[in-house]
Amino acid sequence: MSISKNQLKLITSLSQKKYRQKHNLFIAEGVKVVNELLNSAFKVETLFCTDDFSCNISAEKIVQVSEIDLKKISSLKTPNKVLGLFKIPDEKELQNKGLILALDDINDPGNLGTIIRLCDWFGVSELICSTKTVDCYNQKVVQxxxxxxxxxxxxxxxLEAYLSKTNLPTFIADMDGxxxxxxxxxxxxxxxxxxEANGISDEIKKLISNKIxxxxxxxxxETxxxxxxxxxxxxxxxxxxxx
Amino acid sequence: MSISKNQLKLITSLSQKKYRQKHNLFIAEGVKVVNELLNSAFKVETLFCTDDFSCNISAEKIVQVSEIDLKKISSLKTPNKVLGLFKIPDEKELQNKGLILALDDINDPGNLGTIIRLCDWFGVSELICSTKTVDCYNQKVVQxxxxxxxxxxxxxxxLEAYLSKTNLPTFIADMDGxxxxxxxxxxxxxxxxxxEANGISDEIKKLISNKIxxxxxxxxxETxxxxxxxxxxxxxxxxxxxx
Known part of the structure; x- marks a missing residue:
């Protein structure tokens, strides 16, 4: 079995947020990232993998592909055995406790991915993103x-509406803090x-209790x-x- | 005046370390980075810039180019007025004092660039790179x-020879530290x-006095x-x- 035209079209479309939202799917690649997703509450839709990738999911969700086909659908320099389509989970309810990180319009997918990893390491309880922040299901963020x-x-x-209502103390980084x-x-x-370029917006700054x-x-x-x-x-x- | 064939060939060649070393030149792009280099001890060889870029260097080092030509030579998504060729300075003598950061085979240019920025912010006195660490005059590092x-x-x-001789205390990050x-x-x-993938090499680990x-x-x-x-x-x- 190889990749059908419709599958190819679907995979290509998922590089755009509107199609991720339409299909409620996102892409993850490589053995490590895909295995972490398979071992989590996330639900797999389809796995496209070469025959040296092994996992415990039901056969109808697996499409065996050649290395050449994997290369066609992969956006990695060195494709690594598997590309998976996963369902975007429903957003959980905001708990509003513990240490919360909020992002005011982060643009760069690499930065958001690194920040998600930091949240995990430091036990941040929730990550709140302004609506203009890059989509966390963007493939570069996922990787x-x-x-x-x-x-x-x-x-x-x-973010502005949320911060204007919260009772938690708020902090921004500011050279005068x-x-x-x-x-x-x-x-x-x-x-x-x-x-990255403009820092915190003026509307948000007005709502902040502490500068550090x-x-x-x-x-x-000069830095x-x-x-x-x-x-x-x-x-x-x-x-x-x-x- | 526009870009000559030889200039185009030179600029293209400088994406490779061996040609940077042969010509003793590297590329920097964009108003901010080029201006920082112009205001430093680094020496400019040639600036290729659109007519809305202003600076105080002698006319024979400037090549006025159209936005279309700048786009041809630029490796940025959005070229920003100027691409400069700068001379690679001679390495200074190692002082071996203060807080020193040493890198054991860092591969990713973005990581090295970010680390250089961190060294600057935190007043690191010297940055020592193993010979296999990505070249600091790689264009992505410069940007x-x-x-x-x-x-x-x-x-x-x-790095191994250096660490086997130093009298300064040495530190590596290690989960058991x-x-x-x-x-x-x-x-x-x-x-x-x-x-990034392999951490500190075994040869280096043997030479280290402290793990943190x-x-x-x-x-x-699980992170x-x-x-x-x-x-x-x-x-x-x-x-x-x-x-």
């Missing part, structure tokens, strides 16, 4: 998150990280900013190290 | 470093970060590792926050 996508509840909501190394950070709260800063140690003081994923890493580490 | 390349001394050396949040870290020392770990807070404990750039961010922050 960069390395399976952490299955362990972090992610919500796409109107309090030195994070000297701040007493709470166990529960919302850390908001901004867009990562001190800069370089002598020249303008840290990459958003590395800044998120440092700040999540600071929130967690006290507990 | 991701956002100008920090001009402020951090970078050395490509035999001491909790970094409870470690007393020195002001001077060498932090070594490993390859970033605690994992996620409930499931295998942090991305090397985010782990570097957290560890450099820990080395610096005490001082």
């Amino acid at each position: 960069a998150s390395m399976g952490s996508l299955t362990r972090i509840p992610i919500h796409y909501i109107d 309090e030195n994070v190394y000297k701040s007493s950070l709470p166990k529960e709260g919302i850390l908001i990280m901004g867009n 800063s990562i001190p800069r140690f370089g002598e020249t003081q 303008e900013s840290l990459n958003v994923a590395t800044a998120t890493a440092i700040l999540l580490s600071e929130f967690k190290r006290a507990f | 991701a470093s956002m100008g920090s390349l001009t402020r951090i001394p970078i050395h490509y050396i035999d 001491e909790n970094v949040y409870k470690s007393s870290l020195p002001k001077e020392g060498i932090l070594i970060m490993g390859n 770990s970033i605690p994992r807070f996620g409930e499931t404990q 295998e590792s942090l991305n090397v750039a985010t782990a570097t961010a957290i560890l450099l922050s820990e080395f610096k926050r005490a001082f």
Whole structure:
């Protein structure tokens, strides 16, 4: 059995968010990421795999393909045995407790994937994304998150409306903020990280109770900013190290 | 004046390390990165720019190009006014003091660029790269470093030979290491970060005096590792926050 024309068309269409939403499906590739998804609550629709990939799912969901066919449908430089179509799960209800990370319009899929992995590592309870943040089922996000996508509840909501109602303390990174190394950070709260080019939007800034800063140690003081994923890493580490 | 055939050939060749070394030149693109290089000790060879780019360098080094021509030579999705050829500077002498970061075969140019930016932010005194680490004049590294390349001394050396001789304390990240949040870290020392897929090589591990770990807070404990750039961010922050 090889890939049908309709399957090929479906796979190609899933690079676009509107078709992911229409079909309620997303793509994951490679042995590691696919196995993490198979071992999670996520539901598999179809697996396209070469004959050296082994797994325990029912035969009707498996399409055996040649390496040449896998290469045709893969967006990886080096396709790795399997490409899977998985169902996009329903969004869980927002719990609004613990340490929450909120993203104000993150654009880069690699950054979002890295941030999802960080949320998993640091036990962030929920990830809240503004509606303009890149889709977490974008294929590059799925690959960069390395399976952490299955362990972090992610919500796409109107961030401004949410922050205007929350009772949790809110934090943004700002060069004029309090030195994070000297701040007493709470166990529960919302850390908001901004867009790669524009930072936090003015509407969101108005709603924030605390500004914190990562001190800069370089002598020249010319480094303008840290990459958003590395800044998120440092700040999540600071929130967690006290507990 | 437009781009000559020879110039086009030169620019194309510089995507390969052997031609960068042969011509002793590298490429930087976009207003921000090019301006940071022009304002540094780095020497410009030629600037290819559209007529809305302004700078203070002598006319014979400038080639005015159309947006269409810039698009031809650019490797950015959205070319931004200028592509510059700069001379690769001579490597400075290794000072072997302060906080030093050493990289054991980092492969991904985006990771190296992000790490160079981190070194700049945290005042790392020198960056030491194993000879197999991706070239810091690779165009993707130059773009991701956002100008920090001009402020951090970078050395490509035999890492094993160097570490077998140094008197500074050495540190690697290892899940079996001491909790970094409870470690007393020195002001001077060498932090070594490993390859994205394979971590630190066995030869290097034998030479290391200290192992430190970033605690994992996620409930499931399934996250295998942090991305090397985010782990570097957290560890450099820990080395610096005490001082």
